[in-house]
Amino acid sequence: MSEIYLTLADGFEKLAAGYRTLAACSAEGQAIEQPPVAEQKQEIKISIEDVRAVLAEKSKVGKTREVKALLMKYDAGKLSGVKPEDYESLLKEAEVL
Template sequence: MGKMKKLSAELDELKKCGEILIGISDTLKELFSTAEEKKPIKEPNKKEALVEEIPKLERKALLLTDVRAVLADKSRNGYTSDVKALLLKYGADKLSAINPKDYEALLAEAEVIGND
């Protein structure tokens, strides 16, 4: 592969990553907005579709510190008992005893705590 062709492919990949990051930031902004009004359900846009295209293998593996940060935040916000119940659901009394393969599922369940 020629240098220019390789550079072009890398630039295309960089652009795709940028679009994914914009989509993620838009989603986070919507989730954490302070507006109390109900937002209409929208159809997935191009950016969200790109996020879905990323194979699991390309996604960054979750680390204990990533999961710990989310659980600590939930606990600080008054959901300590929910966090403990979630850990027990995964067969552990503390986060360090959780199997790293379960981090993604654990984090997905933890993120909905307090979003009633």
């Protein structure tokens, strides 16, 4: 649970840094450049906790067999065996269950 709080704190720090940059640029009268949308999407990282929460919810509603099959599809008997680069696709498939 403490990892979730650390993740939230990191997010708030990034948000605060962004607001500080906006304030500094506004005070100097500079135009603010935003990264392209494609770059913004790549910055979003899915953590193992995000995937675990969705898989746990699916198991609670009786889809344990489907969750296990999905993990086996990613060559893992457990979530800890899934490669971090596969988290995004695993999460998308889990949400569809």
